[in-house]
Amino acid sequence: KQEVTQIPAALSVPEGENLVLNCSFTDSAIYNLQWFRQDPGKGLTSLLLIQSSQREQTSGRLNASLDKSSGRSTLYIAASQPGDSATYLCAVRSGGSYIPTFGRGTSLIVHP
Amino acid sequence: DVKVTQSSRYLVKRTGEKVFLECVQDMDHENMFWYRQDPGLGLRLIYFSYDVKMKEKGDIPEGYSVSREKKERFSLILESASTNQTSMYLCASTLLTGSLETQYFGPGTRLLVL
Numbered sequence: 001k002q003e004v005t006q007i008p009a010a011l012s013v014p015e016g017e018n019l020v021l022n023c024s025f026t027d028s029a030i031y032n033l034q035w036f037r038q039d040p041g042k043g044l045t046s047l048l049l050i051q052s053s054q055r056e057q058t059s060g061r062l063n064a065s066l067d068k069s070s071g072r073s074t075l076y077i078a079a080s081q082p083g084d085s086a087t088y089l090c091a092v093r094s095g096g097s098y099i100p101t102f103g104r105g106t107s108l109i110v111h112p
Numbered sequence: 113d114v115k116v117t118q119s120s121r122y123l124v125k126r127t128g129e130k131v132f133l134e135c136v137q138d139m140d141h142e143n144m145f146w147y148r149q150d151p152g153l154g155l156r157l158i159y160f161s162y163d164v165k166m167k168e169k170g171d172i173p174e175g176y177s178v179s180r181e182k183k184e185r186f187s188l189i190l191e192s193a194s195t196n197q198t199s200m201y202l203c204a205s206t207l208l209t210g211s212l213e214t215q216y217f218g219p220g221t222r223l224l225v226l
Contacts, residue, residue: 034215043116043202043217089155091215098143098162098206099170100215104154 002027002094006103013080013110021075021106023090028068031093034100035064035075038087047088048075052095080110115139116218118203123223131190133221135203143206144186145215146170146178148199155202161186193225 003026013019023033032051036044048057048064050073056065063076077084087107091100119134135144146158147170157170159178167178175197179187186205190197203218 032213036217041200041220041222043219044204044215046214046216049214099145099157099160102155104152 002030002092002101004090004092004101004103006088006090006106008106009104010107011109013108015080015082015110015112017080017110018076018078019080019108021077021088021108023073023075023092023103025071025073025092025101027094028071029095030068031095031097033064033066033073033093034091035062035073036089036091038089038105040086044089080108082110082112084108084110116203116205116216118201118218118221120221121219123221125190125193125223125225127194127225129190129193129225131193131223131225133188133190133201133203133223135186135188135205135218136184137186137205137216138184139205139207139216140183141205141207141216142183144180145204145206146176146186146188147202147204148172149202149220150199158188193223195225197223198225199223 034049035047038044050066061078087105089105091102093100116137144161147155161167161180177189201221206215207213
C-alpha cells in the first residue's frame with residue numbers, strides 16, 4: 001500500500017527566503033504526483049501535477065521535481081511571500097488506481 | 113473555469129439527524145470523491161464514484177452512504193449523525209483518463225454535530 005510522508009510538518013521562514021518542501025512515497029510505480037495548497041478552512045487548490053514520465057514542472061515561483069527511483073518529490077518556492085502561507089499537500093496516484101494517496105501536509109508560515 | 117461546488121460551507125446538526133451533503137461539478141468528470149479532513153489525521157477517503165450509480169468504499173465508509181444519480185452530482189449521506197462525524201468534508205472530481213488529470217476540490221463543508 002502506498003504511503004506518503006511530508007517533512008517537515010511545519011515550517012516558519014522570513015519573507016524572501018527560497019524554500020523546499022519534501023514529499024516521499026514508498027511505491028515508485030506511480031502514475032502522477034500532484035502538489036496542492038490549502039488555506040485555512042478552505043478546499044485544496046492544485047498547484048502542479050507531474051506525470052510519471054516527467055522530472056519537473058514549473059509555475060511562476062514554484063518548481064516541483066520528481067525522482068521516482070528514490071521515491072521523492074520536492075516543491076521549491078522561490079522568494080517566499082507572506083501570501084504563500086498555507087498548508088501544502090502532495091498526493092500520489094499509483095499505477096492501476098483511481099485514488100490518490102495524500103500526505104499530511106506541511107504547514108508554512110512566511111512572516112514579514 | 114472549472115468548478116466544484118458544495119451545498120453548504122457550514123452546517124450544524126443534532127445527534128441522530130440524517131444529513132445530506134451535496135457536491136456538484138460542471139466539468140463532465142467521471143470520478144468523484146468524498147473525503148473528511150481532521151487535524152492530525154489528514155485527508156481520509158470516505159467513498160469514491162467512477163460513474164453514475166457506481167460507488168466504491170474508501171478507507172472510512174462506516175456511518176456514511178453515497179448517491180450518484182447524475183454524473184455531475186455526488187451526495188454524501190450521514191444516516192444518523194454522531195458527534196464523531198464533526199469534521200471538514202471535502203468533495204473532489206477528476207477526469208477518468210490519462211495521467212494528466214488534475215483533482216479539483218470544492219470549498220469544503222464544516223459540519224458540527226451536537
